[in-house]
Amino acid sequence: MPPVNLSKATKVYRCLFFDQPEQCLLCGSRHGNLVCLPCQTLLQPIQEAQCRCGLPFSGADPQRHQPDDPPLCGRCIRQPPGFSASTALYPYQFPLNLLIQGFKHHGKLVNERALQQLIGAASLPWPDCDQLCPLPVHWQRRWRRGFDQSERLANLLGRRWQRPVIRALVRHRATPHQQGLTRKQRQRNLRHAFRCQADVQDLNLVLVDDVMTTGSTARAASQALLDAGAASVRVWCLARTL
Numbered sequence: 001m002p003p004v005n006l007s008k009a010t011k012v013y014r015c016l017f018f019d020q021p022e023q024c025l026l027c028g029s030r031h032g033n034l035v036c037l038p039c040q041t042l043l044q045p046i047q048e049a050q051c052r053c054g055l056p057f058s059g060a061d062p063q064r065h066q067p068d069d070p071p072l073c074g075r076c077i078r079q080p081p082g083f084s085a086s087t088a089l090y091p092y093q094f095p096l097n098l099l100i101q102g103f104k105h106h107g108k109l110v111n112e113r114a115l116q117q118l119i120g121a122a123s124l125p126w127p128d129c130d131q132l133c134p135l136p137v138h139w140q141r142r143w144r145r146g147f148d149q150s151e152r153l154a155n156l157l158g159r160r161w162q163r164p165v166i167r168a169l170v171r172h173r174a175t176p177h178q179q180g181l182t183r184k185q186r187q188r189n190l191r192h193a194f195r196c197q198a199d200v201q202d203l204n205l206v207l208v209d210d211v212m213t214t215g216s217t218a219r220a221a222s223q224a225l226l227d228a229g230a231a232s233v234r235v236w237c238l239a240r241t242l
């Protein structure tokens with residue numbers, strides 16, 4: 001049996017049982033935070049007004065149908081989504097993408113704690129809704145990962161906003177990964193991908209997702225909720241691909 005490296009074993013023990021990682025998850029510096037202060041400055045929340053699809057408007061005057069309507073980008077003007085508004089907390093870019101990918105694809109729960117800290121520190125205006133609904137992954141993917149990241153996110157927000165979380169949607173087709181597909185291919189992929197299994201009649205819902213890429217998935221999911229009688233759907237996501 002190889003000799004036990006006591007110092008390493010102690011570190012692992014501390015990380016596992018006392019939940020105190022010694023290094024910043026992003027740069028490895030030793031500041032005692034999951035994400036050190038210099039790395040936190042790289043994580044800038046979206047401040048600009050956002051389109052109904054969550055895209056931020058940079059400077060240019062957004063187009064509005066009505067003065068009080070959320071502004072609209074070109075795609076949303078041509079093809080308005082069923083949901084009425086989107087809030088994306090961060091742009092999906094380095095280094096946030098590493099934290100999210102590490103959590104989602106490699107099951108690093110310490111990354112989830114870092115994300116929870118970011119969300120905890122963010123100002124999250126109350127979205128005036130009845131219930132939150134996670135945008136689910138297919139059960140096979142959930143089974144492989146051992147969790148559904150959107151559901152965990154929705155539970156976190158539900159506690160923050162004191163609103164129930166309802167698993168109203170089922171993803172009843174294992175849609176291939178959407179990455180690398182054109183918008184048309186994504187839409188074809190997602191047709192009839194979601195089914196609503198709960199009574200959402202007349203409810204104002206917030207659909208919760210971790211990353212919104214093109215918005216095609218959120219469009220398909222919100223349509224299933226609206227078809228089932230939901231009064232309105234807004235989307236909340238942690239990060240938006242720009």
Ligand SMILES: [Zn+2]
Pocket residue numbers: 024025026027028029035036037038039040
């Ligand atoms: Zn750092």
Ligand SMILES: [Zn+2]
Pocket residue numbers: 051052053054055072073074075076
């Ligand atoms: Zn848009």
